[in-house]
Structure formats: C-alpha cells, structure tokens
Amino acid sequence: MPQYQAPRGTLDVLPEDQPWWDYVRATAERLCREFRYSAIETPMFEDASLFLRTVGAATDIVSKEMYLFEDRGQQQLALRPEGTAPVCRAYLEHGMQNLPQPVRLWYWMPNFRYDRPQAGRYREHHQFGAEAIGDDDPAIDAEIIEFLLRLYEDLGLTGLTVHLNSIGDPVCRPAYLDALRAYYAGKLDQVCPDCRVRYEHNPLRLLDCKEERCQPVIAGAPAFTDHLCDACAEHFARLKGYLDAVGITYHPNPRLVRGLDYYTRTVFEVQPPEEGGQSSIGGGGRYDGLIEQLGGKHTPGVGFGTGIERIVINLKRQEVVLPDANGLGVYVACQSEVARLVGYKLASDLRRDGISTVVGSGARSLKAQMRHAGHLGACYVAIIGDREIADQMVSLKDLRDGSQSTVPLAKVGSHVAS
Numbered sequence: 001m002p003q004y005q006a007p008r009g010t011l012d013v014l015p016e017d018q019p020w021w022d023y024v025r026a027t028a029e030r031l032c033r034e035f036r037y038s039a040i041e042t043p044m045f046e047d048a049s050l051f052l053r054t055v056g057a058a059t060d061i062v063s064k065e066m067y068l069f070e071d072r073g074q075q076q077l078a079l080r081p082e083g084t085a086p087v088c089r090a091y092l093e094h095g096m097q098n099l100p101q102p103v104r105l106w107y108w109m110p111n112f113r114y115d116r117p118q119a120g121r122y123r124e125h126h127q128f129g130a131e132a133i134g135d136d137d138p139a140i141d142a143e144i145i146e147f148l149l150r151l152y153e154d155l156g157l158t159g160l161t162v163h164l165n166s167i168g169d170p171v172c173r174p175a176y177l178d179a180l181r182a183y184y185a186g187k188l189d190q191v192c193p194d195c196r197v198r199y200e201h202n203p204l205r206l207l208d209c210k211e212e213r214c215q216p217v218i219a220g221a222p223a224f225t226d227h228l229c230d231a232c233a234e235h236f237a238r239l240k241g242y243l244d245a246v247g248i249t250y251h252p253n254p255r256l257v258r259g260l261d262y263y264t265r266t267v268f269e270v271q272p273p274e275e276g277g278q279s280s281i282g283g284g285g286r287y288d289g290l291i292e293q294l295g296g297k298h299t300p301g302v303g304f305g306t307g308i309e310r311i312v313i314n315l316k317r318q319e320v321v322l323p324d325a326n327g328l329g330v331y332v333a334c335q336s337e338v339a340r341l342v343g344y345k346l347a348s349d350l351r352r353d354g355i356s357t358v359v360g361s362g363a364r365s366l367k368a369q370m371r372h373a374g375h376l377g378a379c380y381v382a383i384i385g386d387r388e389i390a391d392q393m394v395s396l397k398d399l400r401d402g403s404q405s406t407v408p409l410a411k412v413g414s415h416v417a418s
Contacts, residue, residue, distance in 0.1 A: 009115070009123030011309065020312045023322055025108060027154050028128050035147050037106040037130050042086035044110065048078040054085045054262050054293050061259060065113040079112035082260065083129045084287065084303055085294075091133050092296045101134030102301075108308075120281075120310035129284075131303035133291070138235050141266045141286060141302050142242035148270060148282055148304045149248060155311065156320040159273040160281075162248065165224060165256040166236040167204070169264045169288065172229035177203050179222045187217050207257045223254030235265055258283065262290040266302065272314050281314060282306030329355040329416055331373035335366055335385035343384045346394070346412060353413040374399060380416055 006012055013021060032039070048068055055062050067079035080086060087105055090096075096103045108128050115121060130147055132140045145162065152160055168176060180203050188196050192211040199206060207218055228236065243250055250268075258267045269283035284304030291299035330350055332343040343359050350357040358376060360369040366383070373381045383395040394412055397404045407415045 007123070009117040011122050011124070017312070019322055020315060021308060024128070024155065024308055024311055024315075028106075028108070028151060031147060031151055031154065032106045032130070035104070035130075035143070037104040037132075037147075040087060040090060040105045040107050041109070042080070042083070042090055042107070045077045045079050046086055046089070048076040050085050050089055050294075051078055051081060054088075054290055055082065055260050061113060065115050067112050067114060080109070081111055081113050083107055083109055083111065083127055083305055084131060084260075084262070084301075085290065087129075087131050087303075088133065088287075088290050088301065089294060091299075092291065092294055097134065097296065097299060102132040102140060103134055104130070104132050106130045120307065120313045122309060126308040127305045128308060129303060129305035131301060133301040134299055136235075136286075136288060136300035138239035138266070139242050141239045142246070142248075144284060144302050144304050145243065145250075145268055146246060146248060148284070148306060151306070152270065152282075152311075155315060157272070157311075157314055157318060159318075161271050162250040163253040163256050163269045163271060163283075164240075164243075164250040165253050165267050166228055166232055166239075166265050167224050167257055167263060167267055167285075168228050168232045172227055172232055173204075176222065176224055176227040179227060180204070180206065183220075183222055184217070190214075190217055202261070204257055204261075205259075207255050208259050218255055221255055224257075225252070225254045232265055239266060258285055262287040262293065264288045268304075270306075272317075281310040328358060328373075328376045328378040330357045330380045330382055330412070331369070331376060331378035332357060332359045332382045332384065333366055333369040333373065334360055335383070339384040339386065339389060342389055342409075343382070346382065346384070346409065350413050350416070353417065355413060355416055370397075382412055 048066070051066060052062055061081050066081050068076065070076055087107065091103060106129065108126070110124055110126050112124055114123055117123060130144065132144060149160070149162065167173070181199065184199055184203070184206060188199060191214045192209065195206050195209050195211070195214055198209070207221060209218065225236070240250070256267055256269060257263070263285040265286045265288065267283070267285035269280045271280050282304060284302070286300065286302040288300040290301060291297070332347050334340040334343040340359070347357040347359045358378070360372060364372065370381060378399055381397045381399060383397065388394055392409045393406050394409050395404060396407045396412065396415065
C-alpha cells in the first residue's frame with residue numbers, strides 16, 4: 001500500500017497547533033464585534049470569469065496560480081484564490097447596496113493558489129479579511145488599516161511596519177503608466193522574462209515582481225505619488241491625517257502596488273521585522289471600480305486580508321505566550337469495572353456542569369492513569385474504587401499542589417468549580 005501524504009503545498013494543522021489558530025480567530029472575532037463588522041461566507045469555488053474579470057488576466061494569480069476546472073455541466077469554475085471579489089459578488093447578488101452604507105463584512109476562509117510552497121505560503125492557505133463597501137471617505141481606509149494593526153497588536157506581535165502608497169485612479173494612472181514604460185524601455189535586458197511580458201500587457205505589475213534581479217530596477221522607478229491627480233492626492237493626504245490622528249506610524253512606499261488589478265488609490269502592506277516582500281503578513285487597499293466590473297453601479301470599497309499561517313509563524317518566531325486556555329478539569333481514574341460505570345456517570349455530570357472531563361480507559365493501573373492525567377494537563381484526578389463506591393465518596397487529588405481530599409460524589413462539581 002502507498003504511504004499517503006498531504007498534497008504538496010498543503011498543511012495539516014495538528015492538535016498542538018490548534019491553540020494558536022483558536023487564539024487568532026478568537027482575537028479576530030472580538031475585534032469584528034468592536035469595529036461592527038458582520039460575518040459572511042462565500043463558496044469555495046466560483047465562476048472562473050469572476051476572477052478573470054476582476055483580478056486581472058496579466059496577474060500571476062490568474063496567469064499562473066488559479067486552480068481551474070470544468071464541472072459536469074461544462075461550466076468553467078475556479079477554486080477561490082482570494083476573498084474580495086466573491087464578497088463583492090455576494091454584495092451585489094443579495095442587494096446589500098440597499099443597506100445603510102458602508103456595509104462592513106468579515107470572513108475567515110481557505111484560498112487556493114498554485115504557488116511555489118515556502119514558509120507561510122501554501123497552495124491552500126487561510127485568510128482573515130474585512131471589507132467596507134459603499135463609502136469612499138479616506139476615514140474608512142484609516143479604519144481598515146487600524147483594524148488590521150489592532151489585530152496584530154492584540155495578538156502580541158511587535159516590530160511591524162506599515163508600508164503605504166496611493167496608486168491613483170483611472171484619471172491619473174494613464175500618465176503614470178506612460179512614465180513607467182518610458183523608464184523601463186531601456187532596462188528590459190535587466191529584468192526577468194515575466195517582467196518583459198508585463199511591460200507589454202500590464203506595466204503596473206512590473207512593480208510587484210519579487211525576482212531578485214528586478215529589485216534594483218524597481219527601486220529606481222518613478223514614484224506614483226508624483227503623478228497623482230488633485231483628487232487622489234487630497235484623498236491620500238486626508239488618509240495620512242487620520243492615521244496621524246490615532247498615532248499609527250507608516251512608511252511611505254511610493255513604489256508599492258498590490259498583486260491584484262482591481263486596486264485604486266490606497267494600497268498598504270504590513271511587514272514583520274524580517275525584510276522582503278515575501279515576508280508580508282497582511283495588506284489590502286481600495287477597489288473603487290470592482291463593483292462596476294461585476295455589473296453594478298459605481299460603489300467604492302476598501303479592505304484587507306491577512307494569512308493565518310503567516311500570523312502563527314510570526315507569533316512563534318516572536319515567542320508570544322498564549323493566554324491560559326481552559327485545560328482539562330478532571331481526570332476520572334477508575335480501579336475496577338464497577339467503578340468505571342460510576343466514573344462514567346460522574347464524567348457525564350461534570351461535563352454538563354461545563355467542566356472538561358476525561359475517564360481513564362482500558363485496563364491501566366492507577367499509577368498509569370495518574371501519569372496519563374498529568375500528560376493531559378488535568379487539574380484534578382477523581383479516584384474511584386470499591387471503597388469510594390460504598391461510601392459514595394471520591395478521593396480528589398489536586399495535581400497542581402499535590403493535596404488530596406475526600407469529597408462526596410455529588411459534590412465533586414461544586415468543589416472543582418470553587
């Protein structure tokens with residue numbers, strides 16, 4: 001028989017790692033309540049044209065990384081590579097434009113990209129994201145950035161840098177693209193083959209290349225902020241004013257773009273102390289034309305996404321200590337088969353009282369059951385033998401301080417909870 005393994009680029013989240021994921025999700029959900037964002041879930045696969053139309057045919061996501069398949073009805077579908085386009089599709093499909101704007105939504109979802117696997121970057125990766133749809137006020141951009149930074153701060157991550165830029169809109173972007181093409185025209189022999197293709201089909205993507213040989217050329221490229229129209233420049237200045245007002249430090253990065261074509265104006269990334277674009281743990285931006293691309297009327301929007309795997313890697317790297325989780329309350333150690341019946345009933349009662357409880361199984365000796373209780377991190381061991389059954393009592397050992405007492409069988413729950 002073959003020895004099966006998880007597919008390349010996927011990750012088994014084992015029991016010892018689940019507390020990290022639970023910690024991130026619990027923190028994220030609490031902040032969603034504080035910022036008043038409502039949960040949404042979208043299908044794991046969508047009509048492929050949803051991404052072809054919005055993400056951009058010349059992006060790496062569409063040209064190299066999407067998982068495409070045809071179902072039995074000959075419909076071309078794609079596993080979801082990112083979360084914003086499906087949320088905007090749902091916004092339109094379910095008439096959310098008729099709700100008070102902006103509509104604030106959050107999601108926790110797996111996404112799929114046929115990417116080169118590396119630390120924190122998997123072909124199936126999980127993302128927490130938030131979208132605020134229906135308002136072009138730069139205060140909403142600031143809110144989204146503050147939301148993401150609060151997540152990292154509340155998780156205990158430190159040393160993070162916010163990279164911030166504006167990439168204009170359809171009014172000012174054409175002039176910038178002309179300047180970018182002119183700059184790259186004499187340097188195509190210095191860049192990677194993919195960038196030569198990008199130069200012809202989607203020059204803005206030149207600035208998003210991660211190839212080492214292209215970085216010196218990118219560093220000298222024209223700054224987008226020098227080519228903004230008055231409206232975009234004002235929007236960007238007001239955004240920075242809001243960030244300054246709440247004490248958010250940011251690094252202006254005039255050559256930052258995001259790997260999705262639907263972004264307009266604000267774009268941002270958050271990077272940990274490790275340098276390099278591949279180390280980014282989250283980011284986002286404004287997408288004021290995306291809803292129109294899907295057939296709706298002009299509807300501005302802004303959002304962020306952050307990878308859970310990368311967050312967990314950085315939590316461990318920075319040696320963040322998880323808050324005390326609810327450990328095992330009681331381990332019921334039974335010394336006979338009759339005692340096991342009594343112990344099983346006790347465990348059922350304790351669980352109904354909200355106390356986590358495990359009953360020792362098999363023919364383990366009392367000594368072996370005590371070792372097992374310690375391994376599971378139990379606070380108490382309730383020992384039941386023939387004498388305890390006769391007296392309707394339990395020998396209750398506190399593994400935290402080693403003390404032992406005799407407690408009436410009916411009072412174990414109240415004793416443990418006190």
